[in-house]
Amino acid sequence: IMKAVRQAxxxxxxxxxxxxxxGDYDSTTDKPAEFPPHAGDWEGIPTTDKSYGWSKFDxxxxxxxxxxxxxxxxxxxxxxxxxxxxxMGDGNIDPKDxxxxxxxxxxxxxxxxxxxxxxxTPLAVQAWGESTxxxxxxxxxxxxxxxxxxxxxxxxxxxxxxxxxxxxxxxxPLAIHRLNPFDISIEGLPAAAPDKADSVLALECxxxxxxxxxxxxxxAVAANTLRAFDGELGGRGLRFGPGKKTDAYVExxxxxxxxxxxxxRLAAPASFDxxxxxxxxxxxxxxxxxxxxxxxxxxxTVLTGTNVSAALGRVRLEPGTFxxxxxxxxxxxxxxxxxxxxxxxxxH
Numbered sequence: 001i002m003k004a005v006r007q008a009x010x011x012x013x014x015x016x017x018x019x020x021x022x023g024d025y026d027s028t029t030d031k032p033a034e035f036p037p038h039a040g041d042w043e044g045i046p047t048t049d050k051s052y053g054w055s056k057f058d059x060x061x062x063x064x065x066x067x068x069x070x071x072x073x074x075x076x077x078x079x080x081x082x083x084x085x086x087x088m089g090d091g092n093i094d095p096k097d098x099x100x101x102x103x104x105x106x107x108x109x110x111x112x113x114x115x116x117x118x119x120x121t122p123l124a125v126q127a128w129g130e131s132t133x134x135x136x137x138x139x140x141x142x143x144x145x146x147x148x149x150x151x152x153x154x155x156x157x158x159x160x161x162x163x164x165x166x167x168x169x170x171x172x173p174l175a176i177h178r179l180n181p182f183d184i185s186i187e188g189l190p191a192a193a194p195d196k197a198d199s200v201l202a203l204e205c206x207x208x209x210x211x212x213x214x215x216x217x218x219x220a221v222a223a224n225t226l227r228a229f230d231g232e233l234g235g236r237g238l239r240f241g242p243g244k245k246t247d248a249y250v251e252x253x254x255x256x257x258x259x260x261x262x263x264x265r266l267a268a269p270a271s272f273d274x275x276x277x278x279x280x281x282x283x284x285x286x287x288x289x290x291x292x293x294x295x296x297x298x299x300x301t302v303l304t305g306t307n308v309s310a311a312l313g314r315v316r317l318e319p320g321t322f323x324x325x326x327x328x329x330x331x332x333x334x335x336x337x338x339x340x341x342x343x344x345x346x347x348h
Contacts, residue, residue: 031244214263227340254335275342280336284331285304
């Protein structure tokens with residue numbers, strides 16, 4: 001089929017799922033919740049519920065915010081979204097799907113410029129959300145709106161000329177402060193988020209955008225969530241799972257010298273309570289692991305189950321750069337665990 005398409009018109013763009021590795025761009029998991037790293041062009045294919053095609057028995061429709069944030073997350077990583085909706089038997093679109101599509105369209109009318117024509121972000125993932133880039137403009141997709149009216153943008157070395165809240169379509173009198181060579185603070189934001197799912201700010205920078213790619217831990221947010229899909233995998237065996245809600249984890253952890261790591265930075269002294277979220281297959285119980293943060297080691301013992309949440313303890317960190325590493329101790333049953341995320345909650 002691919003040979004025939006190429007002969008008919010070499011300009012036709014072919015999805016990589018036709019013959020894996022031979023298409024013009026990669027196809028990631030179906031029904032994604034997280035995206036593994038991709039260097040080139042790629043696409044994810046979400047569905048409004050759990051089904052491809054329409055099923056009258058499937059009422060598991062995801063909230064509107066899931067799709068809006070998924071769109072921003074894909075664009076931040078240089079990818080595309082192919083939205084899937086199946087018509088009902090009479091040819092109409094299910095009203096539940098119509099409501100989701102209309103909601104995406106309403107958001108797009110206001111914020112579409114922050115997605116279409118953008119490139120992957122040069123910033124690290126932020127505690128409050130994601131970002132995209134178009135030339136010298138950074139679009140900040142704020143999922144967790146700051147209650148104190150202050151948004152810290154970690155890793156932006158460039159100076160900012162102006163800030164626009166897209167929902168207002170005009171520049172508003174916000175104060176921009178340079179906190180240090182790496183971070184800026186935007187102050188004077190309204191108390192209520194302009195959009196419950198994703199409020200977008202456009203930052204016009206001076207010249208080319210220069211960044212620091214270490215993840216900034218922020219003591220002023222509710223929690224700093226470090227997703228395994230945004231980590232760096234150490235060792236030969238570890239791999240990213242497909243990325244659906246059920247398997248958005250790192251898998252095949254069978255060697256004690258393998259690890260998941262995040263390069264991080266802290267601007268001021270702070271304490272954090274550290275927790276982990278993971279899956280562990282039957283037989284893995286009793287294995288041991290540790291999370292090392294800036295030289296401080298917090299140990300844990302593996303419990304089996306899905307979405308296992310465990311508190312490891314508290315760390316006190318000084319300003320500077322350091323590595324956060326989730327590492328193995330002893331492995332039971334052939335596989336240590338399947339990490340989903342590491343959560344650092346500010347301790348006051």
